[in-house]
Amino acid sequence: MTACILCLICPSLAAQMDDREVPLSINEGTLVGIGHFNIKNNYLSDNIRYSGWGVQFMNERMRITSLLDHHLSVQQILYADLSSTLNPAETIGELSGFAEYSYGYHYRFYLSPQLKLLAGSAVHGLLGFLYNTQGSNNPFALSADVDLDFSAAAIYSFNLKKYPLTFRYQMNIPFIGAAFAPGYEQSYYEIFGLGNYDGIVHFASFHNKFAMRNYATLDFPLGNLTIRVGYLNKLYYTDINKIEVHHVSHNIMFGVAKEFITFSGKRLKNKHLYQSAFY
Secondary structure, three states: OOHHHHHHHOOOHHHHOOHHHOOEOEEEEEEEEEEEEEEEEHHHHOOOOEEEEEEEEEEEEEEEOOOOOOOEEEEEEEEEEEEEEEOOOOOOEEEEEEEEEEEEEEEEEEOOOOEEEEEEEEEEEEEEEEEEOOOOOOOEEEEEEEEEEEEEEEEEEEEEOOEEEEEEEEEEEEEEEEEEOOOOOOOHHHHHHOOOOOOOEEEEOOOOEEEEEEEEEEEEEEOOEEEEEEEEEEEEEEEEOOEEEEEEEEEEEEEEEEEEOEEOOEEOOOOOOOEOOOO
């Protein structure tokens, strides 16, 4: 029996047990995906937009903490993508890769036994590269930044003809941080070869950067597994030192979710004895 079914069949069990007796479990989702990418970086290719396809990997963990009377949950997300794109004439290609990590807290509003609203913030870091296969003097571009994000989510569990489902929508928007950006005509050899680091780190906020992650998922049981399918939309726009970077993707994600708690290095076997952050 999956974690999703157990929480829907026995919704009052956790409330009947003392908090000290109810372990705080970890909800983990591991997903892979495929998506369409639209990329522009005028450090490499003026104002030409490249488009193509890419693959993604995401691992997410969420758990309730004992803080604020169990109304505060923590979430970690590890994300990576790799894409191959072409210019409109399909004569020049670019390869790109991004790796991201975020760690955040949400305050949880329990509007009903089925509906939870979450609001909070997260620290987010990003490291990415873009390589232009034309092989000019500067065929490589680097993206790196760290931000403080606003984060909000809604999680709704319901039955469809007695079949348990859990829907989640989440959005993250960075509002303050720091970003790496070379000068418009500054080469990476000047920076990393000659050590000219002046002016490459910039304050980032809405005046020179807009980024957003929209994430929707649906969990449902299939045999002994909980399947998680989703849609991930990533928007990343910066305009620093006259260098415009656009990185937009639309992705379909597919994977599994599990609920577990570690005790003496082992998973809890009686999975109905936990307090889930997700279901």
